[in-house]
Amino acid sequence: xxxxxxxxxxxxxxxxxxxxxxxxxxxxxxxxxxxxxxxxxxxxxxxxxxxxxxxxxxxxxxxxxxxxxxxxxxxxxxxxxxxxxxxxxxxxxxxxxxxxxxxxxxxxxxxxxxxxxxxxxxxxxxxxxxxxxxxxxxxxxxxxxxxxxxxxxxxxxxxxxxxxxxxxxxxxxxxxxxxxxxxxxxxxxxxxxxxxxxxxxxxxxxxxxxxxxxx
Numbered sequence: 662x663x664x665x666x667x668x669x670x671x672x673x674x675x676x677x678x679x680x681x682x683x684x685x686x687x688x689x690x691x692x693x694x695x696x697x698x699x700x701x702x703x704x705x706x707x708x709x710x711x712x713x714x715x716x717x718x719x720x721x722x723x724x725x726x727x728x729x730x731x732x733x734x735x736x737x738x739x740x741x742x743x744x745x746x747x748x749x750x751x752x753x754x755x756x757x758x759x760x761x762x763x764x765x766x767x768x769x770x771x772x773x774x775x776x777x778x779x780x781x782x783x784x785x786x787x788x789x790x791x792x793x794x795x796x797x798x799x800x801x802x803x804x805x806x807x808x809x810x811x812x813x814x815x816x817x818x819x820x821x822x823x824x825x826x827x828x829x830x831x832x833x834x835x836x837x838x839x840x841x842x843x844x845x846x847x848x849x850x851x852x853x854x855x856x857x858x859x860x861x862x863x864x865x866x867x868x869x870x871x872x873x874x875x876x
Contacts, residue, residue, distance in 0.1 A: 682710045683738065685780050685857075686756075686816050692785070694796050694826035696871055701763040701779050705820060709734060712755030714814045724753070731755055742779065743768055769796075782857075783822060788868075795831050797868040798824060800855060823854040828869035 688705020709731050716722060728751045735757055739747055744761040751757050769777040769787050776784040782801035788794065800822075811818065830853075853867060 683734070683781060684708045684710050684811070684816055684818060685820055686818055688820035690780060690783075690820065690822045692779070692798065692822065692824045694824060694828055694869055696828070697766065699765040699769055699785060699796065701765050702761075703780070704760045705758070706752070707735065707738075707757050707759050708816055709755035709757075710811075710814065710816070713816065716754030717814050722754075727755060731757055735759070780822075794871040795868045796828070796871065797866060800857070800865040802864040817858055819858045821854055821856055823852060824867070824869075825852055826869055827851055828871065831868040831870045833867040834865060 684707070685703070686706045686708050688703060690705075691700075691702045693700040693702075712722075712727055712731060716727075732749075732751060735749060738744070739761070742761075742763055743765070744763045746760070746762045748760040749757055750759075763779065765777055765779060765785065769785050774786075776786040776799070778784050784799045784801075786797040786799070788797055855865070
């Protein structure tokens with residue numbers, strides 16, 4: 662089962678505003694949705710794009726200084742995201758191998774219309790209307806320029822986000838079910854996955870009913 666090569670963590674990078682931008686790469690992430698709980702888990706690399714760009718260009722870098730900068734930036738992300746069970750190891754060129762978990766339930770509610778961003782380009786919303794409540798997960802648009810610029814830095818955002826849930830599917834966009842070898846939305850019992858490897862694409866959304874949401 663897959664939701665294959667749709668949605669991306671790529672649209673996060675307007676290249677003119679790269680300073681401080683962290684991009685996931687070579688990773689797996691899980692979003693576990695329940696009636697009153699959203700749990701996250703991540704395992705893979707987080708890359709500081711500006712630092713990695715200089716590294717790939719061959720410009721001289723003080724590796725100790727770069728490492729300290731990236732580790733301090735990561736500490737800020739951990740605090741802001743409410744991450745727990747964090748394990749991290751600096752690799753090189755602004756790349757850090759990281760594992761973490763997070764209970765996002767309260768943060769999603771507090772962020773309201775702005776949504777909670779567990780990873781760049783992935784936003785989780787809790788939406789309440791007269792018909793009931795839903796969780797909505799949005800994957801950012803990836804434009805051709807962003808894809809090209811990141812590719813030059815050796816970053817293709819390869820990875821997979823899996824949504825594990827027993828909640829009923831409410832809506833997905835686009836809504837066409839297709840064969841796996843042609844790309845598109847795929848599902849199996851209690852699991853929905855999306856390949857985030859960079860290709861140009863439109864914004865994608867998928868949502869699930871909470872109690873009363875389908876009544």
